[in-house]
Amino acid sequence: MSRCPTSEERRLRNLVRRHDRWRGREVFNLLPSENAVSPIARSYLASDLAGRYTLPVTTEADGEVLDNSYTGTRYTDQIEQLANAAAARVFQARRATTRPLSGHIAALSVLAPLLPRGSKILAIPPDQGGYDGYAPGFAPALLGLSVRPLPADGPGHSVEAETAVSVIRRERPDAVLLGQSFFLFPYPLREIADAAHAVGALVLYDGSHVLGLVAGGEFQQPLREGADVLFGSTHKSFPGPQGGIIATDRDDLFDQLDPALVWRTFDNAHWNRIAGVAQTLLELERVGREYARTIVANSLALGGALADLGTPLVAERAGFTRSHQLHLDRPRLRAQWGIGAGAVARRLEAQRLLIDLVARIGTAEVTRLGLRPRDMPRLADLIVRGGRDGERVGPEVGRWRSRFPGLRFD
Numbered sequence: 001m002s003r004c005p006t007s008e009e010r011r012l013r014n015l016v017r018r019h020d021r022w023r024g025r026e027v028f029n030l031l032p033s034e035n036a037v038s039p040i041a042r043s044y045l046a047s048d049l050a051g052r053y054t055l056p057v058t059t060e061a062d063g064e065v066l067d068n069s070y071t072g073t074r075y076t077d078q079i080e081q082l083a084n085a086a087a088a089r090v091f092q093a094r095r096a097t098t099r100p101l102s103g104h105i106a107a108l109s110v111l112a113p114l115l116p117r118g119s120k121i122l123a124i125p126p127d128q129g130g131y132d133g134y135a136p137g138f139a140p141a142l143l144g145l146s147v148r149p150l151p152a153d154g155p156g157h158s159v160e161a162e163t164a165v166s167v168i169r170r171e172r173p174d175a176v177l178l179g180q181s182f183f184l185f186p187y188p189l190r191e192i193a194d195a196a197h198a199v200g201a202l203v204l205y206d207g208s209h210v211l212g213l214v215a216g217g218e219f220q221q222p223l224r225e226g227a228d229v230l231f232g233s234t235h236k237s238f239p240g241p242q243g244g245i246i247a248t249d250r251d252d253l254f255d256q257l258d259p260a261l262v263w264r265t266f267d268n269a270h271w272n273r274i275a276g277v278a279q280t281l282l283e284l285e286r287v288g289r290e291y292a293r294t295i296v297a298n299s300l301a302l303g304g305a306l307a308d309l310g311t312p313l314v315a316e317r318a319g320f321t322r323s324h325q326l327h328l329d330r331p332r333l334r335a336q337w338g339i340g341a342g343a344v345a346r347r348l349e350a351q352r353l354l355i356d357l358v359a360r361i362g363t364a365e366v367t368r369l370g371l372r373p374r375d376m377p378r379l380a381d382l383i384v385r386g387g388r389d390g391e392r393v394g395p396e397v398g399r400w401r402s403r404f405p406g407l408r409f410d
């Protein structure tokens with residue numbers, strides 16, 4: 001048998017290497033949905049755990065009670081316990097699980113066992129910054145839920161307490177599903193939770209975008225402010241490998257959720273990923289507060305510097321943001337810069353600056369690289385020269401980027 005790699009294998013190796021060099025060393029990543037994983041967490045992704053199973057679920061077969069379907073799991077199971085305990089500490093929750101494979105799977109894993117088919121939920125519509133997955137044709141269709149809009153019509157798609165409370169009282173939903181893909185400002189959560197609980201509704205908080213800020217004590221503490229369940233992705237402002245977390249103080253809900261995790265929305269939970277998430281949680285216990293504070297400080301500094309250079313941003317009067325995101329104001333961008341947000345993003349991509357095509361700019365990964373508020377005027381200048389003026393700033397970006405070879409906050 002030949003050990004000589006085929007041309008396709010060589011091509012694949014080359015593509016992965018080129019990707020790693022480009023995304024890991026040559027660009028500034030300002031996509032708010034992504035982050036950089038620490039070297040130790042990355043090493044766990046490539047560990048032997050990557051190919052292993054464990055299923056610590058009690059089953060009965062042929063008169064025998066089994067506590068796992070597999071052998072060889074003595075370390076795997078301890079790793080998972082360590083991860084879940086760390087998640088509970090970081091999110092100040094009585095119970096937590098790191099099993100969901102992603103934020104979306106975490107959402108399905110919460111909604112499916114807690115809400116019977118036919119239940120009514122309130123969710124923020126996608127055209128007001130809500131997550132597309134909660135639009136009627138997607139997760140709700142799969143789970144047999146009806147969705148009514150929870151308006152996010154304040155500055156920067158924020159939710160106003162008075163509006164939310166009156167919609168909750170009118171609609172009397174079974175659950176209020178908070179969380180947005182365009183997520184700038186915390187919710188008036190206590191008011192929302194009081195109104196929801198008064199009509200017997202659960203408050204489910206999808207913190208996919210802001211989970212790293214919540215972990216560091218910034219933004220808001222959903223479980224302290226009235227949310228029944230917090231869940232989300234582990235790879236946006238939370239700087240871990242791609243995955244999902246669920247946390248709650250409510251034993252009754254966790255006891256409903258937990259047995260349904262396996263076999264409803266997944267089987268194998270990918271224990272190499274869980275080891276990586278555990279490492280990230282432990283890192284955040286050490287440095288999460290400074291990490292989260294620096295992200296928000298960078299967002300505010302970048303927002304101010306972009307606005308000073310004439311960049312139209314949403315929620316200017318509300319102070320731009322309290323999160324890791326900034327949003328270009330699309331209509332004003334077209335009117336003032338004469339170009340759409342998608343075209344700006346494509347121009348910037350060619351100049352080694354990645355923002356997304358839907359007008360969001362994120363500061364989590366550049367914070368992880370070590371950029372500080374004092375660096376934001378320079379970053380804003382490069383964004384404006386590259387995005388508005390179509391200047392060839394790529395070489396300057398590349399030289400600056402090479403001064404940040406490692407990660408901070410790990």
Ligand SMILES: Cc1ncc(COP(=O)(O)O)c(C=O)c1O
Nearest residue numbers: 102103104131179180181208233
């Ligand atoms: C608010 C929100 N929830 C859930 C998801 C899905 O997360 P994942 O990609 O981890 O499945 C997203 C994705 O961007 C999101 O913005």
